[in-house]
Amino acid sequence: MVVTGADPVKDRRVDAETERLPSVLVIVTLRARSSPSRRMTKVTLSPSISCWYSMMSLGSRPFTLTNSSPTAKSTLEAGESMEIEEIRAPDTRPAYEESQFVITRLDFVNVDKVVLAAPRGFCAGVEKAIKALDWMTRVFAPPVFCYHEIVHNQFVVDYFKSLGVVFIDDVTLVPPGAPVMLSAHGSPPEVIEAARQSGGTVIDAVCPLVTKVHHELKVRARKGYTVLYVGHQGHEEAVGTMAVAPQSVHLIESTEDIDALGTFAGPFALLSQTTLSLDEWQDLREYAEAKFPDIWMPNRSDLCFATTNRQAALRTIAAEADAVIVIGSANSSNTVALTKVAEAVGCARVLRVNGAFELPDDLRGTVAVTAGASAPESLVNEVLDALNPTEGVTITSVTVEDEYFPPPPELREMLKTLSALLDLALGTPAASSFDGEADRRFTAAEVLSAANR
Numbered sequence: 222m223v224v225t226g227a228d229p230v231k232d233r234r235v236d237a238e239t240e241r242l243p244s245v246l247v248i249v250t251l252r253a254r255s256s257p258s259r260r261m262t263k264v265t266l267s268p269s270i271s272c273w274y275s276m277m278s279l280g281s282r283p284f285t286l287t288n289s290s291p292t293a294k295s296t297l298e299a300g301e302s303m304e305i306e307e308i309r310a311p312d313t314r315p316a317y318e319e320s321q322f323v324i325t326r327l328d329f330v331n332v333d334k335v336v337l338a339a340p341r342g343f344c345a346g347v348e349k350a351i352k353a354l355d356w357m358t359r360v361f362a363p364p365v366f367c368y369h370e371i372v373h374n375q376f377v378v379d380y381f382k383s384l385g386v387v388f389i390d391d392v393t394l395v396p397p398g399a400p401v402m403l404s405a406h407g408s409p410p411e412v413i414e415a416a417r418q419s420g421g422t423v424i425d426a427v428c429p430l431v432t433k434v435h436h437e438l439k440v441r442a443r444k445g446y447t448v449l450y451v452g453h454q455g456h457e458e459a460v461g462t463m464a465v466a467p468q469s470v471h472l473i474e475s476t477e478d479i480d481a482l483g484t485f486a487g488p489f490a491l492l493s494q495t496t497l498s499l500d501e502w503q504d505l506r507e508y509a510e511a512k513f514p515d516i517w518m519p520n521r522s523d524l525c526f527a528t529t530n531r532q533a534a535l536r537t538i539a540a541e542a543d544a545v546i547v548i549g550s551a552n553s554s555n556t557v558a559l560t561k562v563a564e565a566v567g568c569a570r571v572l573r574v575n576g577a578f579e580l581p582d583d584l585r586g587t588v589a590v591t592a593g594a595s596a597p598e599s600l601v602n603e604v605l606d607a608l609n610p611t612e613g614v615t616i617t618s619v620t621v622e623d624e625y626f627p628p629p630p631e632l633r634e635m636l637k638t639l640s641a642l643l644d645l646a647l648g649t650p651a652a653s654s655f656d657g658e659a660d661r662r663f664t665a666a667e668v669l670s671a672a673n674r
């Protein structure tokens with residue numbers, strides 16, 4: 222695959238000669254007697270029949286196919302199919318014993334060209350949250366509890382489940398003394414308090430940009446403002462933010478919600494969820510300003526840098542594309558916002574997919590690709606492989622993100638204490654500070670690389 226342009230997301234220039242496509246892309250359906258509903262999503266066969274696969278629940282890892290059928294072949298042509306008796310990951314028991322793997326589809330999508338947006342994928346807040354939960358799984362024996370999905374991406378959540386993390390939506394389910402992590406979206410004050418009351422270690426992975434909105438709401442409420450909060454009903458971030466001052470805040474999802482406010486004496490303030498579509502936010506801001514001319518709002522909107530950067534990058538490429546692929550989960554607000562941006566600039570076909578296994582096979586021409594702030598780059602790579610553009614991939618970058626959020630303070634303190642105890646035991650000088658440079662260099666992609674092996 223030919224890739225042109227510097228890619229700030231990967232921080233390297235991709236050499237076309239070193240990027241080779243797998244020889245055959247196969248979409249298979251898994252029909253396992255023990256688990257008939259599980260669907261195997263993608264298999265790539267090499268001529269040696271040593272393969273790797275992506276599975277909804279297991280991530281990607283190398284595996285070996287076994288096929289004793291007399292008609293078994295080591296390579297397949299597009300459109301051919303064969304039955305596979307067993308899939309075995311190296312050094313492990315068979316991934317699915319007594320299972321039948323029936324290849325139902327065998328083709329590349331074969332579009333002409335891919336235009337890849339930059340920035341895309343993981344933001345600094347998601348990096349921080351994934352790395353923090355990774356630390357929790359290293360320091361504590363399972364189960365580690367996590368209030369809500371750590372970030373809204375199934376691949377990430379499934380990876381942590383495989384390490385023994387238990388995701389809960391009710392913090393009272395945490396057993397006394399068990400370690401708890403609170404998700405990146407921010408939690409209501411009463412949830413934080415209940416988690417602390419459970420008696421175990423509590424680490425709050427809230428993104429600092431969400432905390433900033435919590436603070437704005439707290440201050441405006443204290444000063445007697447009526448706060449209009451633009452957000453999505455039921456989204457964890459909106460729920461957590463509004464719980465900071467429920468008596469002073471009104472959720473706004475439409476102009477009708479503003480009309481329905483009735484008559485308040487004011488003063489008024491306008492805040493928002495960090496991950497909205499810029500167009501959606503601007504429409505509601507203008508409407509609110511027309512209705513309440515003195516309404517207070519922050520100097521910069523609450524939409525975060527990651528949200529606006531990803532939308533700006535997609536806006537530059539979506540209009541010219543025959544289709545836009547947005548990689549990310551349906552419950553990811555910034556992912557859904559990206560689909561709205563692509564639709565707003567007039568792209569005729571906008572698809573949100575969880576991964577390559579959801580790509581339709583009738584994509585043609587130029588396809589623009591981006592990923593929400595909680596979608597791993599490994600999923601982007603799989604989509605590019607599946608699209609297999611005959612004219613290669615062009616990267617369009619609007620800015621380079623170098624934001625970095627350090628780990629939650631409670632985690633830094635815990636790591637410092639553990640390090641000091643270790644030094645005491647070994648008789649070496651005690652660590653006095655957290656190594657921020659080392660943490661900055663370590664990425665969430667490295668954390669997840671275990672899921673890709």
Ligand code: SF4
Pocket residue numbers: 344345346347405428429430431495496525526527528555594
């Ligand atoms: Fe923070 Fe924005 Fe990322 Fe959300 S999308 S975690 S607010 S940087």
